[in-house]
Amino acid sequence: MSDELVVAGEKLGSRLILGTGGAPSMQVIDEVLAASGTALCTVSMRRIDPSTTGSVLDVLAHHGVRLLPNTAGCRTAREAVLTAQLAREAVETDWVKLEVIADDDTLLPDAVELLDAAERLVADGFKVFPYTNDDPVLARRLQRVGCVAVMPLGAPIGSGLGILNPHNIELIVAEAEVPVVLDAGVGTASDAALAMELGCDAVLLASAVTRAQEPALMAVAMASAVAAGRLAHRAGRIPKREHARASSPTTGMAVL
Amino acid sequence: MILTINGQRREFADGATLADLIAATLPTDRGVAVAVDGEVAPRGTWASVALRDGQAIELLTAVQGG
Numbered sequence: 001m002s003d004e005l006v007v008a009g010e011k012l013g014s015r016l017i018l019g020t021g022g023a024p025s026m027q028v029i030d031e032v033l034a035a036s037g038t039a040l041c042t043v044s045m046r047r048i049d050p051s052t053t054g055s056v057l058d059v060l061a062h063h064g065v066r067l068l069p070n071t072a073g074c075r076t077a078r079e080a081v082l083t084a085q086l087a088r089e090a091v092e093t094d095w096v097k098l099e100v101i102a103d104d105d106t107l108l109p110d111a112v113e114l115l116d117a118a119e120r121l122v123a124d125g126f127k128v129f130p131y132t133n134d135d136p137v138l139a140r141r142l143q144r145v146g147c148v149a150v151m152p153l154g155a156p157i158g159s160g161l162g163i164l165n166p167h168n169i170e171l172i173v174a175e176a177e178v179p180v181v182l183d184a185g186v187g188t189a190s191d192a193a194l195a196m197e198l199g200c201d202a203v204l205l206a207s208a209v210t211r212a213q214e215p216a217l218m219a220v221a222m223a224s225a226v227a228a229g230r231l232a233h234r235a236g237r238i239p240k241r242e243h244a245r246a247s248s249p250t251t252g253m254a255v256l
Numbered sequence: 257m258i259l260t261i262n263g264q265r266r267e268f269a270d271g272a273t274l275a276d277l278i279a280a281t282l283p284t285d286r287g288v289a290v291a292v293d294g295e296v297a298p299r300g301t302w303a304s305v306a307l308r309d310g311q312a313i314e315l316l317t318a319v320q321g322g
Binding site: 019020021023029041042043044045046047048050052055056057067068069070072082085086087089090091097099206 | 262263281282283287288289290291294295296298299314315316317318319320321322
């Protein structure tokens with residue numbers, strides 16, 4: 001049964017989106033891409049370092065992975081818009097993961113700058129994937145200005161704390177008209193499975209894989225968790241009950 | 257003229273274009289994006305952008321991240 005993720009009118013072959021940050025080497029990225037089966041990866045825009053050998057773009061191209069450049073590190077809408085425009089020049093895609101963060105301690109999105117940047121980028125023809133707070137109202141506003149997805153955080157970037165407010169994620173999912181991607185905070189496979197069980201359309205993670213002791217093994221775990229969580233969501237879980245309910249027949253018992 | 261390239265001051269011949277600067281600075285222009293004084297300089301304009309003393313040029317590319 002086909003259950004492909006469609007975002008911005010494009011089909012993606014995997015519901016696991018990977019960040020490439022934090023990997024100790026290009027070889028690890030190569031192994032992680034092969035193990036995860038991901039179809040979409042984030043990259044960042046930075047100053048060219050002439051001493052660097054090997055480009056992450058070559059590794060990603062080798063695996064046929066689509067690029068999602070981000071605006072990581074930007075603090076204002078102006079910086080983020082300019083960075084997105086530079087990414088469009090460099091990697092020739094109008095897809096952008098929009099990040100506008102408030103400070104280095106929390107790396108939380110700055111809602112005001114984020115919405116402003118999203119609006120400007122949509123007007124400039126970008127397909128905007130905003131990294132946002134787990135705030136249903138902000139998610140609604142981002143959709144209203146034309147974002148092609150919303151990407152609420154589970155917990156702060158790199159924290160591995162999982163999904164701190166599953167209720168809000170459910171609220172975002174319930175009214176979303178674009179794909180919801182759980183972005184940031186995933187620490188281990190059960191977090192990714194939970195995101196999908198809550199109804200998210202995909203999970204975006206980086207550190208949980210790239211900084212794991214065995215990155216390629218964790219990539220397989222995450223891909224499996226995303227797939228399992230998606231199936232469980234579609235299958236429909238049983239309601240939670242306060243008391244037990246026998247699964248064996250309660251009639252026909254022998255009198256002993 | 258003195259230009260600031262990725263935060264470093266460097267001397268260039270007067271009249272150099274952005275295309276000249278990129279050819280002299282980078283081994284390849286594949287996957288490169290350029291900003292001049294905080295504005296995007298599209299690839300198609302590089303040969304016609306005459307640089308002026310004191311300008312700040314950012315040469316960027318995609319790296320692992322996110």
